[in-house]
Structure formats: structure tokens, C-alpha cells
Amino acid sequence: MPEHVSTRTDLFERHREVLDRAARAAVERDYWSPFPESPSTSVYGEEAPKRGEEAFRAQLDRPFVLDGHPGSGTVDPGEKSPYGFPLGVTYPRVGVDEALAAAKAATRAWRDAGPDTRAGVAAEILHRINAASFEIAHAVHHTTGQPFVMAFQAGGPHAQDRGMEAVAYAWQEQLRHPATARWTKPQRKGDPLVMDKKFTPVGRGVALTVACNTFPTWNGYPGIFASLVTGNPVVVKPHAGAVLPLAISVRIAREVLAEAGFDPNLVILATEAPEERTAAEYAVHPDVRIVDFTGSTAFGEWLEANARQAAVYTEKAGLNTVVVDSTDDYAGMLRNLAFSLSLYSGQMCTTPQNILVPRDGFPTDRGTKTADEFAADLGQALDKLLGDPARAAGTLGAIVNDGVRDRLDKAASLGRTVRPSAPVEHPEYPDAVLRTPLVARLDPDADRDTYTREWFGPVSFVIGTDSTGRSLEIFRETVREHGAMTASVYSTSEExxxxAEEAALDAGVHLSENLHGAVFVNQTAAFSDFHGTPANPAAGAALTDPAFVAGRFFTLQSRRHADPAGRQ
Amino acid sequence: MPEHVSTRTDLFERHREVLDRAARAAVERDYWSPFPESPSTSVYGEEAPKRGEEAFRAQLDRPFVLDGHPGSGTVDPGEKSPYGFPLGVTYPRVGVDEALAAAKAATRAWRDAGPDTRAGVAAEILHRINAASFEIAHAVHHTTGQPFVMAFQAGGPHAQDRGMEAVAYAWQEQLRHPATARWTKPQRKGDPLVMDKKFTPVGRGVALTVACNTFPTWNGYPGIFASLVTGNPVVVKPHAGAVLPLAISVRIAREVLAEAGFDPNLVILATEAPEERTAAEYAVHPDVRIVDFTGSTAFGEWLEANARQAAVYTEKAGLNTVVVDSTDDYAGMLRNLAFSLSLYSGQMCTTPQNILVPRDGFPTDRGTKTADEFAADLGQALDKLLGDPARAAGTLGAIVNDGVRDRLDKAASLGRTVRPSAPVEHPEYPDAVLRTPLVARLDPDADRDTYTREWFGPVSFVIGTDSTGRSLEIFRETVREHGAMTASVYSTSEExxxxAEEAALDAGVHLSENLHGAVFVNQTAAFSDFHGTPANPAAGAALTDPAFVAGRFFTLQSRRHADPAGRQ
Structure with missing residues (x-):
């Protein structure tokens, strides 16, 4: 047996227990995580933080090497840390046709390896990515602007959890039909008909992952691993502003693939310069059969309309909505909302934007609060949360790009601000751009055009309505039409x-209820919470469910008589 | 408890055993069928054949009544038996907006009923459709032209099997996540976070089934039942030439739905006159979210390109291919192929068209045979099979429409015929148009344009190639590019x-090997054989697999703290 064949088998056996556990977790949906979320040396080792930072620093201002990668020359995506310095990393340049030819050439052995081997290889890749969590955390921190602990968690273990979840779904989905079966059909006279059948999962074709600037790994891994495990090569096209976290991930994937005797070109990095638009070129190429995309609604809809030869899975944008009806923990509600608005300066696809509140007042444990009072109290909760600059920096992170800053200025110019955004000085990086959330007070009718657009970044609206009933109507209508990644409700009334649950089913959105504590509407837990849903226009897929993996492969069948008796 | 609520629960309990057995059969893929395929009085009762025929005759030349159906007036689709008489049935007329409004209004209670209840109702519908098998057989016989026994089997029990298979997949798919789950996340300090979560399957929206002229029930039921069980109302748009079999099915579905206390408008019949083109109008309506289609490649591709708001599942056309390499049962192979070409005059999406044979000869138990000899022998096998007019009529059935007859004339005009098509007189119906298969002898290079088009009907080509290796190349190339519903190979060599198996995986098509006996390439068995695959251009779906059902619904989630302790 060649060495790599035993490596392949070993990898499946080595990770079988975690794969089985992951598959069970996705079905049971209790808490489970294979990758510890704490950036603690007691978990990751005494040297891990230091080594991770060194690895990150050592990569700056030089070419990123990917052995055996197709293409020639280098490309500079112009990555710049939102904390104020250029990364200076260049990456291999590869043309669209070169990348796709290399990916296709790598496919057949991967197909023939079968689902178990592919799942084992993918689990090993994630295992090694986990060991590089500190390096990746620095890369995420300095491309997305996420605060460091968040960059570690969301960009590291939580992203790895989502990757493992996709591995588990993709692996299990291919096992739903047996590899072989015997079919015995009784006949009215004589012997039964007996056929032997084989069932083989075959990947759809080359997969393209178009990643985003803010969550390159968290949003990128599910599609990458779902496609890989279902037998498809993957071309990873990072956002020009956040290449490094995915480049490290691709390097690790290629190393594991090569060690297991597969062609490393099953995972290709397609870096582009900021002015290039290669995603659109790849997406309509006849050889690209799967597209995973996270980003703007405009490009997501373009992909859905134009990448006709491919199965397209998108995460776009929407109107994340909070319906406030009543609460018996007013302070807890305000704290929870203030944190949701502040985390990573609202630069999450899950940050609440539209907060619907009865204009003339709603009951709380601190007495009745009008929409104006609530907006003012929310502003105070934000001030309190973000009062200390060092702590504020650890919650807000940095503004990822000028687009967010411009949108914030535009929101301020609406003239409806009740709680203005303010700059915060970063204790370590003087050039970083930090901003606290802006809260504006809107009318449900006069300002409908304003709040039915997405304001990605630290911009939220308190919208005073006639009643909770009217709030639920607006919630139902606006989310059904414009989509939402998240929704939440506060009420002491089971009715x-x-x-609200009924309205959420009608609108087609997941709902969080009465979050007063340490769970936030913008966070979802792999193996238990679905992230997004194609039930509303904000997304074309959920992370991760069977529909996210089922279209990435086909089960092909052959059959023959088990016995020449079948000829009769 | 209102009576209908207990009826609903009863239906699930009544059919639970068969549903469980169906779900297991789909996983095991051994032979299983809930509906006996024999049109025998010992199975269906002494009176069943007579009553079925009476019911069919009683329906002729009068309006088909559907109680409470939306719309007003009637429409005459102009159905005409291929055996030579007009059916004279008119159906309720319903406008697109009326149908969709009625379907939408019926949806919420169906959603709230949940997957078990929906599966129970669907199983009851199929159970009652099965009891009407003789009536439906006559309706299929006199709309499609299928010979009677085939109309009974393929239009009755086999179609019901495919329906039950879709019910089983759709039901199971919605149970892959629990209805509720508790999530308990340990905290480093203090009590764990505990959340209670609900998961609710929600249908995508109104489903449209666009059925075909040749297999209205067999190809129609899978989409109809998959959509219904996943929570969607269904608008059934039959081919104007084959309305009655689906009208009977819709009537039964509506009766069962109403008895169970649901709005019967969950299943609507959208009959059109021959000159109308309502399928295209429905398909692009924003409220239509699912489309199932069987028919021409042209309209299938139009739907895939234009019904952008919907999940589209198509069965189109392709180049069904046989690769002949060698055989140790030459006579059995010829008998098997002759039957496959003759059954229903080749008017099946699964009938072989392109038979690739080594030009200069291939080994058999009767000595080496050249392509010319094989073509002549195949002609003789057809003559033998179809020599007796009464038996021939029972195999061929009637030509369904003028399009097939015209295509046959065009094939004859190619001037390459080695076995001409001939008319056959039907013993009972003198006006029926019956035709035996035409076999032409083509060259792989010079005639490529001819055999890379689909010739739906009794037209097949014997294509003489340089070698089996070249045959496999042509098979791989042509099927990958033009698609195929079926493929088969004859060889005594395991290599x-x-x-051939490798080539079939590359081409993306299911493969039958060495069929010499009572299994035919054009037949697939529910619960064991997949029919079609989106792996090649001939289809956008397989009947039935998880991918066929997973996109018809979304699982929406809500979550809340299990305990106020969660607020800490």
C-alpha cells in the first residue's frame, strides 16, 4: 500500500469519533463544539499566542508561498490593517482558466476516494487550522478590524465549528444511500429477479467561494468544506481586503491534501488586486458549478441571476429587526441591545438595525417607557458600555473600510440622531478608525424609505409605532420584502x-426572544442555531442544513443482475 | 376536539406503518412496493375492473366536477384518445391569479399541521388513488396511448409508488432536525447558559406541476406529493392532451383534504385549452416558488432560465445510449433491446436511442457480429416480438400525437433505415395509430448531427464505431453535452x-449492465432505482432523492432562555 493511502485511511479513523459526534450534534442541536473558544494558554499551549503572533508578523511585507500552486507571478491585493498599517503581503497570481484547469485535473482521484476519506481529510485540515488559531486571529484582526478576542473566537474556533458542521452535514448526506444494495423482486412464477446495485456520490464540479471583508473564515469555511467533502475542488476568491486569513487556511488545506496523496490543487487561492473583478468572471464560467458568496445584495442578486450553470448559495443583506413589546428586565434588555449594536461596530450581517417600539409607551419593571424614553435610555446604555476607551476598543474593533464610515456620516445627516456616533481612540494603534453606534429616531410611515434600506455598520433606528400589533405587521412586511438575517422580540406576554413567532414564520426569519443576558441576537452557535435562511431575501442558504449540501453532489447508480438466473 | 382534527391524527396513525416502511425502503433500496402492480381481481377485487371502466365511461362527454374549486366556467382541453375518439370532458376554468390566491389562502393551516399530519393525509390520498387504479388506467390509456396493462401499471401502482417515495423522502427530510431542543452551554464561572429552541419546517410557497402528455401521473405525482408534504399548496397544470388522469387524482386529493378539515384548494387543477400557454404565465409569477416540469428540453430550459423566483425541477430529454461490447447471450440481448425499443412505441424518456457497436465485429455466443449484422438481427428480433398484431398492440400502444408521427417520417427520410417502421392494426380500435420501431444505421462521425439530437418516439440508431473504447468516448462526450435519462452496456469483460461505469460517472448518468432478461433499461423501480439525475443536462432532478425535497421547505428557528438564570 503506498504511504499516502494509509494516511488517508488513518485520517478518517483518527477523526471518526469527532465526525460521529459532529453528526450527532447537528441532529440533537444541544451545545457542542470540537474547538475550544477560549484563547487561553491552558487550552492552546503556553507558546501558542506568541508563536501565532510571530507567524503573522513574519508573513508581513513578503510573498505568501503556496507550493505547487498554479499560475505565475504575484498579485498585491493591497491589504491594509484597519488598525493603521499596510500588510504588504503578495500572493500567487493565477488566471481563471489556469485555476479551473488545475482544479478539474485534481478531481477524479478525489471523487474515487469516497465520502469517508474526504471527511477524514477535511477534519484533519480543520484540526490543523485550529492549531493555527492565533496566527489566523491576528490575520483576521488586521484585515477585518475585529477586536482581537472576537477575531480569535469568530475567526478561529467558531469558524472552525461552522466548518466542521459543514463537514458533518456533507459527509452524512452522502451516506443516506448505501454504497451497494441487492434488490430482490418476487415473481409470480419462478425465481425472483435479483439485481446488485452500486450508488456513487459524484461532485457537481468546481466550486467557487467568494468571501467577504468582515468574516473571511466564518462565512468562508462552510461552503469550502461542504464542497470539498462532497467531492468538488474549490477555488477560494477572498475579498481583496481580507486575503491573509484564507491564504493561511488554503496553505494548510493544500499541505494536508498533498500528505494524503491528493492533488493540492483541490484547493486554489484566487487572489485579486483591488481593481480586479474576477469573481464575476469565475462565476459565469461553464466549469464553475457551485458558487458560495457572502457580501452585498447587489452582487448576490447578480450571481443568482447570472451564474445559471451553478448552484448558488448566497448571504446578502437585510433589515435585522427587534420588536419591543414589554419587559420585566428593562436594564438587562438595554444592556443586551447596547452590546449587540456595539460589537464590531455593528459591522455584522446580524446586527439589529430596526427597533420597533410602541410610540406612546410599553410596560417595563421600571415603569412605562415611551419610544423617546427608550431611545434615550439605549443611548445611555451605549455610553455606559463604551465609556472606557480601552474596553470600548475591545468591543468595537475598528471600522473595516471607508464605505462604513461614509454610511455613518450619511446617517448623521438624516438629522434624526438621538445618540450620535463618536470616535474612540485606540490605546495601541493611533491610526485606527473606531466609532461608537449611532441611534436615530424614525417614524414608521414618513421614514419608511430610510429604514427599508440596509445601513451596514453602527447605525440603528428606534421606530415608534402605534402598537405592538403594528410593529409585528411592519416586521412581517419589511422582512418578507427586504429580508433579514436576524430578528428578536421582547415581551412578557406569551400571547x-x-x-411574534407566527409573524417570524410568515416573514421567514429566525427569532430570538427576550435576550437579557449573555446570549446576543447577532451570535449563532454551530450545531444548534441556523444562521440565515432562504425563506427570506437576505440569504439563499442556511448555515448549515441539508439543503446547503444536498445540491453539491449527485448520487449515480449502476445495476446488474446478481445471477444469470436473472436472465430468465 | 373538532372531528377533522381527530381525522388528521387518525390518518397519520393509520398510515404510520407504511410510511415507516417506505422511509426504510428508500434507505435500504431493496425491492418494496406498497401498491400491487398486477391488475388482478384477486388483488383489487372482483368488481374493480368493471367499476373502473364504468367510472371512466361515465365521465366522458360531460363536465368534470371539483367541489369548491376556484374559478368559474369550464374549459375544454380537447382531449382525444390516441385510440380514436374524443373524450369530450370539460374542466373548471380558473385564472392564474384566482388559483394562486386560493392556494395561498389555504397554506397557513397546512403549515401549522406539521410534517406527520401532512404525510398521513398524503398517504391517504395515495391509498384512495390506488383504489381508483382501474379508472385511472383507462384515463391514462385513452390520453397517452399506453397499452392498457402498462397504463394500469405505470399510470397506477408504479406512479403511486413514486408518489409514496416522494412522501417518504419529504416527510423524513422534515424530521432531520427535532421540533424542539434544549441547548446547555457550560460557562467558565457560574451556571450554564440554557436555551430552549423550536424548529419549524415552513413550505417555500405555491408549487406548480407542469405535467406531460405521456406519463401524467408517473411523472406528476413525485413533485405534487413532495411539495404537498413539505407544506406547499400545489397547482397542477396538466398537458392539454392528458388532463383526465390528473383530474381524477386532484379530485381524490381534494376530497381527502376536505375530510381532514383542510382547505381543498391546497390542490388546484389548472386546465388549459390547447392554444393556451398558462404554464409560462404561472411559472414566472412571484407567488409561484416551486416548479416541477416534465417535457421538452426547450421549455425546460426556458423554465430554468426564467422562473428565477422558484426552485425548478425538470425532466427534459437526452440521448439514451447503449454500448455493446460483447455478450454471452446474444439472443437474450436482442430480445431485451427489442422490447425496450418497442414498449409504448419508444415514447418513453428512457427508451434507448443511440446503440454504439464495434463496426467490424464483437464477440458473442453466436460468433462475431458486425454492426451491420447486429442491426439486421435487431430488426429480426423486433419482427419476432411484434409479429402478432394483437400482441404487438399490447406492447406498442398508440402513437400519442402527430409530433411523434412526423418525427418518424423524418427519420425514414434520412435514407439510413435498416429496419423500417410499419403500421399495425389495433384489434379493437381501427382509428388508432400504431407504429413499430424504426432502426437506422449511422456513422459516428458523418452522422453526429443526427444522433446528437433526441428523436422522441420509435426511432433508434445503430452506430458502428472503431472499438468499444471509441464507443465509450462517444458515450461520455455526447451524454455529458446533451444529457441522457438512461444508459446501458453489454460486455462479458469486467474490465x-x-x-463503462467510470465513463457513466464522468458523463453523469445511471448505468444498467447486461440486461438480458426481464429487467429493461427504460424501467426504474421506486425505492431502489433513481430516475434521472441533475448530473447531466437531461434532467434537473432525480426521482426521488433528498435534493428533490430539501429545497421545498425551510426550517425556521426560535429560541429563548429556558430560565431567568440565563439572564446573568
Whole structure:
């Protein structure tokens, strides 16, 4: 047996327990994680933080090497840390046709390896990515602007969890039909008909992952691993502003693939310069059969309309909505909302934007609060959360790009601000751009055009309505039409909660209820919470469910008589 | 408890055993069928054949009544039996907007009923459709032209099997996540976070089934039942030439739905006159979110390109291919192929068209045979099979429409015929148009344009190639580019069979090997054989697999703290 063949088998056996556990977790949906979320030396080792930072620093201002990668020359995506310095990393340049030819040439052995081997290789890749969590955390921190602990968690273990979740779904989906079966059909006279059948999962074709600037790994891994495990090569096209976290991931994937005797070109990095638009070129190429995309609604819809030869999975944008009806923990609600608005300066696809509140007041444990009072109290909760600059920097992170800053200025110019955004000085990086959330006070009718657009970044609206009933109507209508990644409701009434659940089913969005504590609407847990849903226009897929993996492969069948008796 | 609520629960309990058995059969893929395929009085009762025929005759020349159906007036689709008489049935007329409004209004209670109840109702519908098998057989016989026994089997129990298979997949798919789950996340300090979560399957929206002229029930039921069980109302748009079989099915579905306390408008019949083109109008309506289609490649591709708001599942056309390499049962192979070409005059999406044979000869138990000899022998096998007019009529059935007859004339005009098509007189219906298969002898290079088009009907080509290797190349190339519903190979060599299996995986098509006996390439068995695959251009779906059902619904989630302790 050649060495790599035993390596392949070893990898499946080595990770079998975690794969089985992951598959069970996705079905049970209790808490489970294979990758510890704490950036603690007691978990990751005494040297891990230092080594991770060194690895990151050592990569700056030089070419990123990927052995055996197709293409020639280098490309500079112009990555710049939101904390104020250029990364100076260049990456291999590869043309669209070169990349696709290399990916296709790598496919057949991967197909023939079967689902178990592919899942084992993918689990090993994630295992090694986990060991590089500190290096990746620095890369995420300095491309997305996420605060460091968040960059570690969301860009590291939580992203790896989502990757493993996709591995588990993709692996299990291919096992839903047996590899072989015997079919015995009784006949009215004589012997039964007996056929032997084989069932083989075959990948759809080359997969393209178009990643985003803010969550390159968290949003990138699910599609990458779902495609890989279902037998497809993957071309990873990072956002020009956040290449490094995915480049490290691709390097690790290629190393594991090569060690297991597969062609490393099953995972290719397609870096582009900022002015290039290669995603659109790849997406309509006849050889690209799967597209995973996270980013703007405009390009997501373009992909859905134009990448006709491919299965397209998108995460776009929407109107994340909070319906406030009543609470018996007013302070807890305000703290929870203030943190949700502040985390990573609202630069999450899950940050609440539209907060619907009864204009003339709603009951709380601190008495009745009008929409104006609530907006003012939310502003105070934000001030309190972000009062200390060092702590504020650890929550806000940095503004990822000028687009977010411009949108914030535009929101301020609406003239409806009740809580203005303010700059915060970063204790370590004087050139970083940090901003606290802006809260504006809107009218449900006069300002409909304003709040039915997405304001990605630290911009939220308190919208005073006639009643909770009217709030639920607006919620239902606007989310059904414009989409949402998240929704939440606050109420002490089971009737109102039931009505909100009904409205959420009608609108087609997941709902969080009465979050007063340490769970936030913008966070979802792999193996338990679905992230997004194609039930509303904000996304074309959920992370991760069977529909996310089922279209990435086909089960092909052959059959023959088990016995010449079948000829009769 | 209102009566209909207990009826609903009863239906699930009544059919639970068969649903469980169906779900297991789909996973095991051994032979299983809930509906006996024999049109025998010992199975269906002494009176069943007579009553079925009476019911069919009683329906002729009068309006088909669907109680409470939306719309007003009637429409005459102009159905005409291929055996030579007009059916004279008119159906309720319903406008597109009326149909969609009625379907939408019926949806919420169906959503809230949940997957078990929906599966129970669907199983009851199929159970009652099965009891009407003789009535439906006559309706299929006199709309499609299928010979009667085939109309009974393929239009009755086999179609019901495919329906039940879709019910089983759709039901199971919605149970892959629990209805509720508790999530308990340990915290480094203090109590764990505990959340209670609900998961609710929600249908995508109104489903449209665009059925075909040749297999209205067999090709129609899978989409109809998959959509219904996943929570969607269904608008059934039959081919104007084959309305009655689906009208009977819709009537039964509506009766069962109403008895169970649901709005019967969950299943609507959208009959059109021959000159109308309502399928295209429905398909691009924003409220239509699912489209199932069987028919021409042209309209299938139009739907895929234009019904952008919907999940589209198509069965189109392709180049069904046989690769002949060698055989140790030459007579059995010829008998098997002759039957495959003759059954229903080749008017099946699965009938072989391109038979690739080594030009200069291939080994058989009757000595080496050249392509010319094989073509002549195949002609003789057809003559033998179809020599007796009464038996021939029972195999061929009637030509369904003028398009097939015209295509046959065009094939004859190619001037390459080695076995001409001939008319056959039907013993009972003198006006029926019956035709035996035409076999032409083509060259792989000079005639490529001819055999890379689909010739739906009794037209097949014997294509003489340089070698089996070249045959496999042509098979791989042409099927990958133009698609195929079926493929088969004859060889005594395990190496060649392995190469053919590899070629079939590359081409993306299911493969039958060495069919010499009572299994035919054009037949697939529900619960064991997949029919079609999106792996090649002939289809956008397989009947039935998880990918066929997973996109018809979304699982939406809500979550809340299990305990106020979660607020800490």
C-alpha cells in the first residue's frame, strides 16, 4: 500500500469519533463544539499566542508561498490593517482558466476516494487550522478590524465549528444511500429477479467561494468544506481586503491534501488586486458549478441571476429587526441591545438595525417607557458600555473600510440622531478608525424609505409605532420584502411571543426572544442555531442544513443482475 | 376536539406503518412496493375492473366536477384518445391569479399541521388513488396511448409508488432536525447558559406541476406529493392532451383534504385549452416558488432560465445510449433491446436511442457480429416480438400525437433505415395509430448531427464505431453535452464494465449492465432505482432523492432562555 493511502485511511479513523459526534450534534442541536473558544494558554499551549503572533508578523511585507500552486507571478491585493498599517503581503497570481484547469485535473482521484476519506481529510485540515488559531486571529484582526478576542473566537474556533458542521452535514448526506444494495423482486412464477446495485456520490464540479471583508473564515469555511467533502475542488476568491486569513487556511488545506496523496490543487487561492473583478468572471464560467458568496445584495442578486450553470448559495443583506413589546428586565434588555449594536461596530450581517417600539409607551419593571424614553435610555446604555476607551476598543474593533464610515456620516445627516456616533481612540494603534453606534429616531410611515434600506455598520433606528400589533405587521412586511438575517422580540406576554413567532414564520426569519443576558441576537452557535435562511431575501442558504449540501453532489447508480438466473 | 382534527391524527396513525416502511425502503433500496402492480381481481377485487371502466365511461362527454374549486366556467382541453375518439370532458376554468390566491389562502393551516399530519393525509390520498387504479388506467390509456396493462401499471401502482417515495423522502427530510431542543452551554464561572429552541419546517410557497402528455401521473405525482408534504399548496397544470388522469387524482386529493378539515384548494387543477400557454404565465409569477416540469428540453430550459423566483425541477430529454461490447447471450440481448425499443412505441424518456457497436465485429455466443449484422438481427428480433398484431398492440400502444408521427417520417427520410417502421392494426380500435420501431444505421462521425439530437418516439440508431473504447468516448462526450435519462452496456469483460461505469460517472448518468432478461433499461423501480439525475443536462432532478425535497421547505428557528438564570 503506498504511504499516502494509509494516511488517508488513518485520517478518517483518527477523526471518526469527532465526525460521529459532529453528526450527532447537528441532529440533537444541544451545545457542542470540537474547538475550544477560549484563547487561553491552558487550552492552546503556553507558546501558542506568541508563536501565532510571530507567524503573522513574519508573513508581513513578503510573498505568501503556496507550493505547487498554479499560475505565475504575484498579485498585491493591497491589504491594509484597519488598525493603521499596510500588510504588504503578495500572493500567487493565477488566471481563471489556469485555476479551473488545475482544479478539474485534481478531481477524479478525489471523487474515487469516497465520502469517508474526504471527511477524514477535511477534519484533519480543520484540526490543523485550529492549531493555527492565533496566527489566523491576528490575520483576521488586521484585515477585518475585529477586536482581537472576537477575531480569535469568530475567526478561529467558531469558524472552525461552522466548518466542521459543514463537514458533518456533507459527509452524512452522502451516506443516506448505501454504497451497494441487492434488490430482490418476487415473481409470480419462478425465481425472483435479483439485481446488485452500486450508488456513487459524484461532485457537481468546481466550486467557487467568494468571501467577504468582515468574516473571511466564518462565512468562508462552510461552503469550502461542504464542497470539498462532497467531492468538488474549490477555488477560494477572498475579498481583496481580507486575503491573509484564507491564504493561511488554503496553505494548510493544500499541505494536508498533498500528505494524503491528493492533488493540492483541490484547493486554489484566487487572489485579486483591488481593481480586479474576477469573481464575476469565475462565476459565469461553464466549469464553475457551485458558487458560495457572502457580501452585498447587489452582487448576490447578480450571481443568482447570472451564474445559471451553478448552484448558488448566497448571504446578502437585510433589515435585522427587534420588536419591543414589554419587559420585566428593562436594564438587562438595554444592556443586551447596547452590546449587540456595539460589537464590531455593528459591522455584522446580524446586527439589529430596526427597533420597533410602541410610540406612546410599553410596560417595563421600571415603569412605562415611551419610544423617546427608550431611545434615550439605549443611548445611555451605549455610553455606559463604551465609556472606557480601552474596553470600548475591545468591543468595537475598528471600522473595516471607508464605505462604513461614509454610511455613518450619511446617517448623521438624516438629522434624526438621538445618540450620535463618536470616535474612540485606540490605546495601541493611533491610526485606527473606531466609532461608537449611532441611534436615530424614525417614524414608521414618513421614514419608511430610510429604514427599508440596509445601513451596514453602527447605525440603528428606534421606530415608534402605534402598537405592538403594528410593529409585528411592519416586521412581517419589511422582512418578507427586504429580508433579514436576524430578528428578536421582547415581551412578557406569551400571547405576544406566540404572535411574534407566527409573524417570524410568515416573514421567514429566525427569532430570538427576550435576550437579557449573555446570549446576543447577532451570535449563532454551530450545531444548534441556523444562521440565515432562504425563506427570506437576505440569504439563499442556511448555515448549515441539508439543503446547503444536498445540491453539491449527485448520487449515480449502476445495476446488474446478481445471477444469470436473472436472465430468465 | 373538532372531528377533522381527530381525522388528521387518525390518518397519520393509520398510515404510520407504511410510511415507516417506505422511509426504510428508500434507505435500504431493496425491492418494496406498497401498491400491487398486477391488475388482478384477486388483488383489487372482483368488481374493480368493471367499476373502473364504468367510472371512466361515465365521465366522458360531460363536465368534470371539483367541489369548491376556484374559478368559474369550464374549459375544454380537447382531449382525444390516441385510440380514436374524443373524450369530450370539460374542466373548471380558473385564472392564474384566482388559483394562486386560493392556494395561498389555504397554506397557513397546512403549515401549522406539521410534517406527520401532512404525510398521513398524503398517504391517504395515495391509498384512495390506488383504489381508483382501474379508472385511472383507462384515463391514462385513452390520453397517452399506453397499452392498457402498462397504463394500469405505470399510470397506477408504479406512479403511486413514486408518489409514496416522494412522501417518504419529504416527510423524513422534515424530521432531520427535532421540533424542539434544549441547548446547555457550560460557562467558565457560574451556571450554564440554557436555551430552549423550536424548529419549524415552513413550505417555500405555491408549487406548480407542469405535467406531460405521456406519463401524467408517473411523472406528476413525485413533485405534487413532495411539495404537498413539505407544506406547499400545489397547482397542477396538466398537458392539454392528458388532463383526465390528473383530474381524477386532484379530485381524490381534494376530497381527502376536505375530510381532514383542510382547505381543498391546497390542490388546484389548472386546465388549459390547447392554444393556451398558462404554464409560462404561472411559472414566472412571484407567488409561484416551486416548479416541477416534465417535457421538452426547450421549455425546460426556458423554465430554468426564467422562473428565477422558484426552485425548478425538470425532466427534459437526452440521448439514451447503449454500448455493446460483447455478450454471452446474444439472443437474450436482442430480445431485451427489442422490447425496450418497442414498449409504448419508444415514447418513453428512457427508451434507448443511440446503440454504439464495434463496426467490424464483437464477440458473442453466436460468433462475431458486425454492426451491420447486429442491426439486421435487431430488426429480426423486433419482427419476432411484434409479429402478432394483437400482441404487438399490447406492447406498442398508440402513437400519442402527430409530433411523434412526423418525427418518424423524418427519420425514414434520412435514407439510413435498416429496419423500417410499419403500421399495425389495433384489434379493437381501427382509428388508432400504431407504429413499430424504426432502426437506422449511422456513422459516428458523418452522422453526429443526427444522433446528437433526441428523436422522441420509435426511432433508434445503430452506430458502428472503431472499438468499444471509441464507443465509450462517444458515450461520455455526447451524454455529458446533451444529457441522457438512461444508459446501458453489454460486455462479458469486467474490465470493460469497469470502464463503462467510470465513463457513466464522468458523463453523469445511471448505468444498467447486461440486461438480458426481464429487467429493461427504460424501467426504474421506486425505492431502489433513481430516475434521472441533475448530473447531466437531461434532467434537473432525480426521482426521488433528498435534493428533490430539501429545497421545498425551510426550517425556521426560535429560541429563548429556558430560565431567568440565563439572564446573568
Amino acid at each position: 405576544v411571543l406566540a404572535a | 470493460v464494465l469497469a470502464a
